[in-house]
Amino acid sequence: MIKNVLLLLSPLAVFSQVPVVPVTPQPAQIPNYSNQSFSNPNNRNIIANPTTQFVDVRQAQQHQLIMREVEQNEKQRTETLNQIKSDINEVSNSLGYHLPSHSNEKGTEFYRQVFDKMILLNVENYSVKDVNFDIENAYFENKLSKDEFDRTIKETAEFILAKMKEKNFDLNSNTAKNFMLFEFFSQSMQVKGFKQKHFPIKYDFEDYWGRQNWSKMFVTKLLKTNTGQCHSMPLLYLTLAEQIGAEAYLSNSPNHSYIKFQDEKGKCYNLELTNGMLTVPSFILNNGYITAEAIQNKIYMQNLTKQQMLSQFYTDLAGGYLHKFGYDEFVEKVINKALELYPTSITANMVKANYNTELLKYVVKRLNIDTETQEGREKILNYPKAVEVLQAMQMQYKVIDELGFQYMPSDAYEKWLGSLKNEKNKQDNEREREQLKRLSKTLNDSKKKMDKQNKS
Numbered sequence: 001m002i003k004n005v006l007l008l009l010s011p012l013a014v015f016s017q018v019p020v021v022p023v024t025p026q027p028a029q030i031p032n033y034s035n036q037s038f039s040n041p042n043n044r045n046i047i048a049n050p051t052t053q054f055v056d057v058r059q060a061q062q063h064q065l066i067m068r069e070v071e072q073n074e075k076q077r078t079e080t081l082n083q084i085k086s087d088i089n090e091v092s093n094s095l096g097y098h099l100p101s102h103s104n105e106k107g108t109e110f111y112r113q114v115f116d117k118m119i120l121l122n123v124e125n126y127s128v129k130d131v132n133f134d135i136e137n138a139y140f141e142n143k144l145s146k147d148e149f150d151r152t153i154k155e156t157a158e159f160i161l162a163k164m165k166e167k168n169f170d171l172n173s174n175t176a177k178n179f180m181l182f183e184f185f186s187q188s189m190q191v192k193g194f195k196q197k198h199f200p201i202k203y204d205f206e207d208y209w210g211r212q213n214w215s216k217m218f219v220t221k222l223l224k225t226n227t228g229q230c231h232s233m234p235l236l237y238l239t240l241a242e243q244i245g246a247e248a249y250l251s252n253s254p255n256h257s258y259i260k261f262q263d264e265k266g267k268c269y270n271l272e273l274t275n276g277m278l279t280v281p282s283f284i285l286n287n288g289y290i291t292a293e294a295i296q297n298k299i300y301m302q303n304l305t306k307q308q309m310l311s312q313f314y315t316d317l318a319g320g321y322l323h324k325f326g327y328d329e330f331v332e333k334v335i336n337k338a339l340e341l342y343p344t345s346i347t348a349n350m351v352k353a354n355y356n357t358e359l360l361k362y363v364v365k366r367l368n369i370d371t372e373t374q375e376g377r378e379k380i381l382n383y384p385k386a387v388e389v390l391q392a393m394q395m396q397y398k399v400i401d402e403l404g405f406q407y408m409p410s411d412a413y414e415k416w417l418g419s420l421k422n423e424k425n426k427q428d429n430e431r432e433r434e435q436l437k438r439l440s441k442t443l444n445d446s447k448k449k450m451d452k453q454n455k456s
Helices: 050-095 108-119 128-139 146-166 174-186 219-225 232-244 281-285 292-296 306-324 329-341 346-366 374-382 384-403 410-421 423-455
Strands: 249-253 256-262 268-272 277-279
Touching: 108 128, 108 306, 108 329, 128 146, 128 219, 128 232, 128 306, 146 174, 146 219, 146 232, 174 232, 174 256, 174 268, 174 423, 219 232, 232 249, 232 256, 268 281, 277 281, 277 423, 292 384, 306 329, 306 346, 329 346, 346 384, 374 384, 410 423
Parallel strands: none
Antiparallel strands: 249 256, 256 268, 268 277
């Protein structure tokens, strides 16, 4: 689920197009008489009439006075324009064209520490568990216990592996590991030797966007309440998969994320943890908000690589920061790193667009520009850096449009999730689950047979 703070803001209506530069009125052309002859061009031998000479001299003097007045007016106009430009430059330089920084606010230092730590990570070899914990812990200003978190994950992984042994599942089978992980999320489970019984993880319908409480997005919250949503559930799944050595991937669809894995025969499975069901690709495609461009650009329904997953973590870091403190240059810094790792990340591109929009709103407010009027829209053209901010925002929205993004309203998302319960999807779920279970059993039987042959 794309968090509500990551949801795309509508661009300013008045900036739907770059304003056309107005044509500056040119001063009237004053004829230059300084080189004109006052003689009669038709009869150069006739002596000029004294009266005519007097009139011509007077006209020449008047023309000179007009020219001096024009020159003075032009000089004054130039001085006025230069003063205006000077004032504009002074305002522009004092503005800085950056959102006010939150760096002096209590708690921001923990986000900067996590960012500095993430920069040093190997993009192909890092711990999902550790990175995600650091991001969540930054929100709580380092008040969470890492030892307790590690212990909970370790004990949960041991519980799952013990259940696999109890069912005589092949501990080296990726199919069997993912099947048991999915069972852990969707079924009640009890294992001999473990006192505590596990109950299926439920979907938290209350504030699942994290609008009132951002920690609703967290794995640490899920572990405490056994409830989560489509951000925390897949992250816990990947954390446990990492712990037991299973291979699985995060995948995105509009406003949503889920798990994908491949069995030993090459078949891919889509695990919908919010409902505890296995889905087919048509269910995801039928949500009505996946365009052909989005499929072509691979922004949805793809297995995220480790590098792309790290980009997602940078976006999560930015999301927690801006939810707690707001937009500033740190958010831009973090999201630029996310886009460096994964240029077509739809969530990272949306945060970037939101940042650019907030920056433009701030700039026009500081410049006292009323964008509701034509005069105000033209006024922004006097500030080249402000125009650059405007164009950067427009370009970012263009990137998102070209990626094929289509906004999915909350009610449409809820309706789509609810459609999992219709008869066809239930049948698809049962068929996929039975196939996965049967394959796990077949692989287990094959392993037992090989083990028996090896012993003999």
